[in-house]
Amino acid sequence: MSRRVRGSIKLVNCASCGRRVPRDKALAYDRVTVYSTDLKTNDDVRTMLRREMHYCPSCAKHLRLYEKKANQMARRAHSGWGQQDREAQDRWGTNERFGNSDSA
Numbered sequence: 677m678s679r680r681v682r683g684s685i686k687l688v689n690c691a692s693c694g695r696r697v698p699r700d701k702a703l704a705y706d707r708v709t710v711y712s713t714d715l716k717t718n719d720d721v722r723t724m725l726r727r728e729m730h731y732c733p734s735c736a737k738h739l740r741l742y743e744k745k746a747n748q749m750a751r752r753a754h755s756g757w758g759q760q761d762r763e764a765q766d767r768w769g770t771n772e773r774f775g776n777s778d779s780a
């Protein structure tokens with residue numbers, strides 16, 4: 677889509693099937709992996725890792741990742757995850773050029 681402005685784009689491997697896709701074509705989906713010892717005591721060690729995985733369009737469609745990604749972004753918009761983006765969006769939404777109108 678926007679490849680023509682940027683020259684060559686790096687290829688990424690699809691996390692599901694291993695296909696090589698251009699980075700701007702692949703779907704980047706954040707996966708949260710939890711490593712835990714499950715000791716239920718104070719010695720319990722627990723780490724959460726957020727990893728960005730890339731999927732080719734066909735795998736993303738098959739795994740319904742487009743919908744999941746939309747949900748993920750919606751959740752982030754409500755939580756304080758991307759605070760600056762959210763504020764920018766709020767300002768953009770209250771822009772007056774959409775409010776008062778001389779439309780027919």
Ligand SMILES: [Zn+2]
Pocket residue numbers: 690691692693694695731732733734735736
């Ligand atoms: Zn794939």
